[in-house]
Amino acid sequence: MATLYLVPNVLADGDWQTVLPARVEPILSNTKYFIVENIRTARRFLKQVNREINIDECTFFEINKRTNAADLPRFLKPIKDGHDVAVLSEAGCPGVADPGADVVKIAHQKGIKVVPIVGPSSILLALMASGMNGQNFAFKGYLPVKPQERVKELQNLEKTIRSNRQTQIFIETPYRNNQLVSDILKSCSPSTLFCIAANITGEDEFIQTKSIQEWKKAGAPDLHKQPVIFLLG
Template sequence: MAQLFLIPNVLSEGDWQNVLPASVFPVLTDTKYFIVEKIRTARRFLKQVNKDIDIDSLTFFELNKHTLPSEFHRFLEPAEKGADIAVISEAGCPGVADPGADIVKIAHQKRIKVVPLVGPSSVLLALMASGMNGQSFAFNGYLPVKPNERSRAVLALEKKAVHEKQTQIFIETPYRNNQLAAALVKICSPSTLLCIAANLTGENEFISTRTIGQWKKTLPDLHKQPAIFLIGE
């Protein structure tokens, strides 16, 4: 029976073997069909895992915001003919803040076996290291870009974090991280906890949980660094 493997990718530059399990190697080596967000970065990742892999013999399907939903079923045709397929995320785990979830849903509908492999999730790593409530939490993806809409969203998340005691997790495009951090310290209550986790699993990993009042004194430079934010109490 053909399988749809969900392959996690590294979060930061470095040796993949420090972050991913050895089971990734045979799956990536033996699979000939891949569903990826960007072909160029996927090819580079495959070469990092196995420098002897014959890239030109592989077939790639690109799945991103430009892909039409009508194309999704075509991506799974190899599995319906008996060939394994692997979904590779740009970073972290497929299907989590990632368009791969659409493919997985269709795979279940087609009764294709779905096999998730162990790997890093920035959402869970940041939550683990934050000291905030890990029993009840929500990942909210990207917040609105427009300042007024973003302010309303932040206040709503802060209210939920305080009244429901639910940790609120969100991200931003790396080149807008500093603007988001500045907005958080301006909008939120001084007693609200904010965790900033950047470059997770990387050599320059940064994780710190402080009150908004403490963050007001000094904020890290997060420009163009992969980061994730958590607010709670």
Template sequence: GYATGVISEAGCPAVADPGADVVAIAQREHLPVVPLVGPSSILMSLMASGFNGQSFAFQGYLPIEAGERIKRIKQLEQRVYAEGQTQIFIETPYRNHKMIEDLVRSCRPHTRLCVAADISCPDESIRTLSLGEWAKTKYDYQKTPAIFLLYK
């Protein structure tokens, strides 16, 4: 047989990135799957956040519809306090500012948010502040790939 590879231009193949279907087929066919270490913006942002790295959950994209989104944000904040679990999620870059605004409006002011933007790029920015501090801070993450992490 032929060796086949799944490569991602950014991130880690099959982790919040396409590739899981190809790996599932290989597993079903009992073909050897050899994961190779590569950069993962999710793990890199967790490493730099100062948040709990023993218990965390990646939630992917949150709902777009305002009511559902706020409900989901409140659920995630509840998990932070009930379970001590870091909540990690992403957003389409042009909605980053809306995400920060929704978090500031929906969560407790002392809940902390880390925004990890442009990870591994020259303009990388990884910043952890309370939501009360984010409310008073100037930032520009429009059109910038970012990871959001929520913790107590």
């Protein structure tokens, strides 16, 4: 039976074999149909995994914010013809804070076998390293961009932390990281715990948890254009 494989990608530059299982190599080497966020970076990653892969023989379907939802079922057509298809994330695990979830949903509706491959999730790795509550947590995606709305949302997150002991996890567009940190330090209570997890699995990985008061004294690192996971607890 042809299968829809969910193949993780690395989170940072470096040897893929240090963070991904060996199973990734045969799956990518034997698959000719790929659903990816960006064709150029996907092609480059395939060559890193196996230089012998003939990229010209591969078919790529792009799934991102510009993709028409009506096109998604077509991406799974090779499976009906007996060919495996691999969803390859731009970074981390497909379907987790990732547009791949939409095509996986359709696969289940069509009765297609879905196989997730073990790989790094920046969200879970950050939670593991934060020291915050891993029994009750929520990933909020992006916080509002407008300052007043953002402050209100941060206040709501703090209420949830206090009432439910629920760790709050979120991200930001890399070029707005520093502004987000500034807003958090201005808006949140001094005792609230704040974790900054940047460049996870990279050589310059930075993960630290401090109270808001401690961050104000120590100063936050420059996070401009870096991949970062933020946690409040």
